[in-house]
Amino acid sequence: MVNISLGSINIPLKAIFGSFFGSIDTSSNWNIIVLEYRLPKAITAIMVGSGLGISGLLMQTLFRNPLAGPFVLGISSGASLGVALVILGSGLFGGLFATALTTKWSIVIAASLGSFLVLLAVLMVSNKVRDTMAILIIGLMFGSITAAVVSVLSYFSSAEQLQQYIFWGFGSLSNLSWEELFIFFGIYAVGIVLSIASIKGLNSLLLGDNYAKSLGLNLKQSRLIIILATSLIAGTVTAFAGPIAFIGLAIPHLTRQVFKTTNHKILLPAVFLFGAIVMLICDTIAQVPNSDYTLPINAITALVGAPVVIWLLVRQRKMMF
């Protein structure tokens, strides 16, 4: 609510409730701002925050690695590559074609396609290896390859195109229409359902792969479901909101420290809530209340979040994992 209220035009909370319930006395300008801009943005923030948090949690448990995040499988680098090809590569394809390519939808599609292709490659290779750790390394390697391609592309690009690409990299929660939001929500929901279905498997993975198997867990299948859930969530988030860093890595740690448990039945909903709340707070700060500026969300998440995680770790003196 506070998040919706604050922005370059200050709208009183009362008026927001008014426009939600269609009361007549609210001024129509406010109404449009709230319903067409602020509300979708708040919903986006909730989905982005909770989604990245949950996919980070899944990856950390699957890879038994506290440094894993939603993007270890190369999802964000795949998306970056897709977007880089569209924005930076458009110069290579030339004139008219270029302007047609750089619309909003083309970026979304390029990002989804990019992350999907990289993921597909990682999945195919990972099916051949038995060791879960190897998948982690393979994901990182694919990330390096795409990063290299992006830097080659940027070398040949104009300053203007580079700026556009960098702006995409800042991440943005705004500018999502209701229509886009529905697509986002649909894919996101599938991912969340898959994550909830893997809670039991995730808990037995806490013992290690062999123990999990001895408890009757179909290792390959649940690994696939977990990776699929992550890629659906993290992939769409990146497609619609850009590569938002930090949240996916930090929220699971934050939640573990606060709840002092590694039981996923508690962690999953807790991460969902924390992710949503932190993202909303970050977005509120990024808007710089009562000013015309909107800071890049990517900078705010790390600026605000990192000290909190450091403080928690120092205070507890040990890491929960």
Added chain:
Amino acid sequence: MKTETSHIVLKANQLSIGYNTKKAETIIASNINFELQKGQLIGLVGANGIGKSTLLRTLIKVQPELSGSITLNDKDLKSTSILELAKQLSIVLTEPLTSKNLSVFELVSLGRHPYTNWIGNLTDADITIINKALVHVNILNLKDKKCFELSDGQLQKVMIARALAQDTDVIILDEPTSHLDMYHKAYILKLLQKLTKETGKTILFSSHEIDLAIQLCDTMIVMQKEKVVCNQPCQLISEGVFDSLFPKDLIVFDDKTGSFRVT
């Protein structure tokens, strides 16, 4: 009266174990035959690198057998699904836990996974079984501790309780006594012996504590380069199996005390 064979829980027939890669088959041990009875404590001993772990990994279906067959409760291991297997065989491994932040109760309750619903909710019956397992290994007082707070000996007991909670006919332990002190080595093996008597489970463990195993086990499987033998410890001593277990330049087996001595 039941026939003799119905008491046999785990059986290996002409088993060969090893690794199968695309290029070649590496046979580590072959011609392994044994029959393990219900309610027995079985020790698996042999020199380093002889294939004890490979045998155990094959028995718990982590790696496939090269030839021959393993029968668990009269059913071929190959045709047993992972979930069926989880209800008949539980394990305690040497590999460290991924998360030591589970409480003892949470960890032991993971043993109920093969029986719980899709999200892993525990019923009252499950909780009773978990508490019983904790009582069996004497760790009810540790119930709410976190695993990282425990000593190695305590953690080993917790892992045994988890295997008990899985409510299986067979428990297989890979070197349950490694990095424990002398007292706790004896304590853990004695505990396993008590469990076989009280619960009627068949417990198979690999160990380097040959002296202790000779004193406590009902049956021992001795792995050697040429052959794998399975018999009662006193039989094995009189056959002189332990004499040839290791090279004779440093230690020799003393028949009378049933232990090894430095020459």
